[in-house]
Amino acid sequence: MADDDFDETPEVWDEYQWERFLQQQDRNTEKYFGLLEKYLDHPERDNIIAREMGWESHEEEEEECWEEVSEEFCDEQDSEQSEASxxxxxxxxxxxxxxxxxxxxxxxxxxxxxxxxxxxxxxxxxxxxxxxxxxxxxxxxxxxxxxxxxxxxxxxxxxxxxxxxxxxxxxxxxxxxxxxxxxxxxxxxxxxxxxxxxxxxxxxxxxxxxxxxxxxx
Missing domain, CATH: 1.20.1440.60 (23S rRNA-intervening sequence)
Structure with a gap:
């Protein structure tokens, strides 16, 4: 399922929609770490990973958004984006x-x-x-x-x-x-x-x- 499938979030998702979303996040995370391992020592690593992950949109925006997006994907996945206090x-x-x-x-x-x-x-x-x-x-x-x-x-x-x-x-x-x-x-x-x-x-x-x-x- 493409990421675009989740761009327009329904007001309330059921368990199956959440499952598909979490599975997509798992695939994205697995892909990200695979690319990170593959291009770890490459001088253009960040740009290559951004392109492969589909994060490239406007060249002038890449440098600004890369650090924020990269940090998000490097977070411990077992937290599953929990914002519990x-x-x-x-x-x-x-x-x-x-x-x-x-x-x-x-x-x-x-x-x-x-x-x-x-x-x-x-x-x-x-x-x-x-x-x-x-x-x-x-x-x-x-x-x-x-x-x-x-x-x-x-x-x-x-x-x-x-x-x-x-x-x-x-x-x-x-x-x-x-x-x-x-x-x-x-x-x-x-x-x-x-x-x-x-x-x-x-x-x-x-x-x-x-x-x-x-x-x-």
Missing amino acids: DEDFDEFSKSPIYQDTLKLHTWINSWMDRDGTLKDEPEAIRLATRSAVCGAKLAAALCGDEYTEIGMTIAYLKRGLKAANDALDAAAKLVDLGKMTPRQRTSVNRLLFRVRDRIVDLMSEYRAEWRKRYGAS
């Missing part, structure tokens, strides 16, 4: 789902610290990173206020759910590799399923609220 996050940090993700991170970190070889094991790294991504997506979804769009919240929750499922898959592969015992897998799965169940419940609640406000999609 400290007060919003403080409220989120008291929620049951945040406490569950905190317990999950603590368990994984302790497990990896006990075995130094796990830091070089791809599936262990995937378990840790996807669990962390899950927490980041939940923060992006829930650190909002009454004006936060419901469709956006659901789209972020779906991303958190996918990250949790990826973490479950990594744990299963670690058992197959002999890097995690069945008992350890039971422990981490219990934490992951608690997070997953809470995400599914939240998605149901927000979808019900969407139908209440806007009718069926």
